Amino acid sequence: MAYLGRQPIVGNYQVLDALTATTTDTYALTKNSVAVFPQTPANCIVSLNGVIQAPFDSYTISGSNIVFASALTGSDSIDFITVLGDVLNVGTVSDGTITTAKLADSSVSLAKLTATGTKDATTFLRGDNTFASAGGANTPNFFVRGNGTGFSLNAGSHTKVTSWTTPEFDTASAWSDNKFTIPSGENGKYCVSASVYFNYTGSAKRFQMSIRVNGSPSALSTISATYNNSANVCYTRNFSVGDYIEIYAYHDQVNSSAYTTGSDSVMTFLSIYKIIE
Numbered sequence: 001m002a003y004l005g006r007q008p009i010v011g012n013y014q015v016l017d018a019l020t021a022t023t024t025d026t027y028a029l030t031k032n033s034v035a036v037f038p039q040t041p042a043n044c045i046v047s048l049n050g051v052i053q054a055p056f057d058s059y060t061i062s063g064s065n066i067v068f069a070s071a072l073t074g075s076d077s078i079d080f081i082t083v084l085g086d087v088l089n090v091g092t093v094s095d096g097t098i099t100t101a102k103l104a105d106s107s108v109s110l111a112k113l114t115a116t117g118t119k120d121a122t123t124f125l126r127g128d129n130t131f132a133s134a135g136g137a138n139t140p141n142f143f144v145r146g147n148g149t150g151f152s153l154n155a156g157s158h159t160k161v162t163s164w165t166t167p168e169f170d171t172a173s174a175w176s177d178n179k180f181t182i183p184s185g186e187n188g189k190y191c192v193s194a195s196v197y198f199n200y201t202g203s204a205k206r207f208q209m210s211i212r213v214n215g216s217p218s219a220l221s222t223i224s225a226t227y228n229n230s231a232n233v234c235y236t237r238n239f240s241v242g243d244y245i246e247i248y249a250y251h252d253q254v255n256s257s258a259y260t261t262g263s264d265s266v267m268t269f270l271s272i273y274k275i276i277e
Contacts, residue, residue, distance in 0.1 A: 012083075012084075013082065013083070013084055014031050014036065014082065014083045015031075015080060015081075015082050016029050016030060016031050016036060016080075016081045016082070016083060017029075017030045017031060017032070017033065018078070018080075019078040019081065020078070021072040021073065021074060021075075021076035021077060021078050022072065022073075022074060023071055023072070023073055023074065024071055024072065025067055025068045025069070025070060025071040025072065026062075026065050026066070026067050026068075027065065027066050027068075027078070028064060028065055029064050029065065029066055029081065029083070030064075031083075035064040036064055036083055037063060037064045038061045038083045039061075040055075040061065041055035041056050041059060041060050041061050042055045042056070043061075043083060043084045044059075044061065044066070044081060044082065044083050044084070045080075045081070045082040045084070046058070046059055046066070046078075046080075046081050047078075047079035047080050047081075048068075048072075048076060048077070048078055048079065049076055049077050049079070050077075050079060057069065066081065116129065116130050116131070117130045117131030117132065118131055119131050122134060136276040137276070138273040138274055138275065138276055139171050139172070139273070139274060140170075140171045140172035140174055140183060140186055140272075140273070140274055141169065141171050141272065141273035141274070142167060142169065142170045142171070142172075142174060142175060142180055142270075142271070142272040142273070143167060143168045143169055143269065143270070143271045143272075144164050144165060144166075144167040144168065144170075144175065144269065144270050145164070145165050145168070145266070145268065145269045146161075146163055146164060146165070146196075146197070146267075146268025146269065147163045147164055147165045148165075149163055151163040151249075153249055153250065153251050155251060155252060156250075156251075156252055157250070158208075158210065158217075158248045158249070158250045159248060159249055159250070160178065160246055160247070160248055161178070161196060161209075161246075161247040161248065161249055161268075162178045163268075164178060164270075172186065178246065179244045179245060179246045180244065180245045180270070180272050181242065181243070181244040181245075182239045182240065182241050182242060182243045182244070183241065184241055185241065186241065186274060187238075187239060187240045187241050188238065188239065188274055188275065188277065189236060189237070189238055189239075189274070189275040189277065190236065190237070190239050190272060190273065190274050190275065191234065191235070191236045191271075191272070191273055191275055192211055192219075192234070192235045192236070192237075192245060192270075192271070192272050193232070193233070193234045193235075193269075193270070193271040193272075194209065194211055194232065194233060194235075194247050194269070194270045194271070195209070195230050195231070195232035195233075195267055195268060195269055196209040196230060196231055196232070196247065196249050196267075196268050197229075197230045197267035197268045198223070198229055198230065198231065198249075198251070206222055206223065206224055206251070206252055207222070207223050207229070207231055207249070207250065207251050208220055208221065208222045208223075208231060208249070208250040208251070209221055209231040209232070209233070209247060209248065209249050209250070210233075210247070210248045210249075210250070211233060211235050211245060211246075211247060212245070212246045212247070212248055213237075213239075213243055213244070213245055214243055214244060215246075217248075218235065218237070219233050219235035220233065221233040230267040230268070231249075236275070245270075245272065247270055
């Protein structure tokens with residue numbers, strides 16, 4: 001803070017009442033006849049016979065008394081005693097006046113820092129002088145299972161999977177029309193895991209499931225046509241607000257125009273969550 005004129009002096013500086021030397025080593029310290037209690041000998045400036053005395057060596061403090069190392073005489077002169085007060089106590093500091101560069105330890109109240117962000121029991125102070133959440137949560141997060149009835153696939157074409165149950169959890173209410181849409185303010189990296197169960201019944205050579213983003217294949221898994229099998233994939237990428245995720249299935253069973261996927265809900269599912277960064 002800048003000042004016009006001389007900057008104020010901070011500290012409880014006191015010139016104590018005059019003392020008359022006698023044949024003793026102990027003298028009561030007062031200011032306007034009221035007892036004064038210095039915190040330490042180093043908080044005092046003592047002049048005796050025109051010489052500044054060394055604290056601890058030449059005198060000590062006991063309560064509101066000064067105790068010289070040896071008894072004085074009537075010919076000695078206690079010129080003055082000044083008490084500096086609690087020179088390390090800055091009093092009540094205004095909010096936002098202490099920067100992290102001035103911190104020596106954790107004893108400074110965080111309310112006095114010029115840090116930005118929200119200070120509470122769940123945040124910590126980072127090196128860039130901002131408060132950030134400790135840990136965090138993988139939200140939004142979402143999980144849905146297949147409904148156990150299977151669905152029809154035309155041979156040689158990719159078909160959107162629509163046989164889902166009600167989601168077991170959907171923290172952002174982002175599931176609608178059999179697709180998950182990245183909600184407002186939640187762009188970032190997501191992990192997408194999906195599985196589709198196929199119940200092999202005939203001449204198909206391969207089955208395939210794919211994760212589609214905005215209608216375009218983004219990740220896929222292909223399996224050979226073996227009895228009761230599932231295609232699954234785990235996929236991570238950056239998503240933007242409004243991007244939508246769907247699951248598609250495919251088969252190449254040439255001897256049939258349609259094929260119904262398996263009805264096992266445990267092996268058909270979609271899991272999506274945002275990655276903490």
